[in-house]
Amino acid sequence: EPEVTQTPSHQVTQMGQEVILRCVPISNHLYFYWYRQILGQKVEFLVSFYNNEISEKSEIFDDQFSVERPDGSNFTLKIRSTKLEDSAMYFCASSVGRRLNTEAFFGQGTRLTVV
Amino acid sequence: AQTVTQSQPEMSVQEAETVTLSCTYDTSESDYYLFWYKQPPSRQMILVIRQEAYKQQNATENRFSVNFQKAAKSFSLKISDSQLGDAAMYFCAYRSRTGTASKLTFGTGTRLQVTL
Numbered sequence: 001e002p003e004v005t006q007t008p009s010h011q012v013t014q015m016g017q018e019v020i021l022r023c024v025p026i027s028n029h030l031y032f033y034w035y036r037q038i039l040g041q042k043v044e045f046l047v048s049f050y051n052n053e054i055s056e057k058s059e060i061f062d063d064q065f066s067v068e069r070p071d072g073s074n075f076t077l078k079i080r081s082t083k084l085e086d087s088a089m090y091f092c093a094s095s096v097g098r099r100l101n102t103e104a105f106f107g108q109g110t111r112l113t114v115v
Numbered sequence: 116a117q118t119v120t121q122s123q124p125e126m127s128v129q130e131a132e133t134v135t136l137s138c139t140y141d142t143s144e145s146d147y148y149l150f151w152y153k154q155p156p157s158r159q160m161i162l163v164i165r166q167e168a169y170k171q172q173n174a175t176e177n178r179f180s181v182n183f184q185k186a187a188k189s190f191s192l193k194i195s196d197s198q199l200g201d202a203a204m205y206f207c208a209y210r211s212r213t214g215t216a217s218k219l220t221f222g223t224g225t226r227l228q229v230t231l
Binding site for chain 1: 158165
């Protein structure tokens, strides 16, 4: 069964460092998303991406964040200068379309720890 | 903006019994989707069930069913014949079906414990 794959599963980084979280969405999916879940809190939307551009972003997704689909298969989230409050579980998701088949498939997540 | 509220932080059910998790939402839209996601200790988000707002019939998936009350903006999840593997966090989520909005808006979650 096709699945969304995220790497690494756990990343520890020092405050101020740049991190790149990687995701391989399901191959025929067209819409890609990043969500964040701070420990013990709800899952929050960060950004959606379609046709090689951001289609929507939340207030959390400030200038420190960027997304890219560098090679047609990977979908990355970059945090330029990490802060302690960026520590969270980051989920990548993908879906075939926005209106048709609305199920978003989630990856297993990347736990980011900023120290 | 849409909001999703889950008023039960924790619930407990005995194995083989039935439990209902509550969810309410607020929206001005008439066309949307509602979901229940399960998050086991592995932290992966797994879709449990989906409901289209334009459908009056409540969705069912094996032991999982929903009670969708559109006028009341209520979307509860019923788990029948509960199993130990059902223990997890359960998140209710909303998704617009119109315009450019395609994101999921989640509630705060309900932690379900299953006891012997």
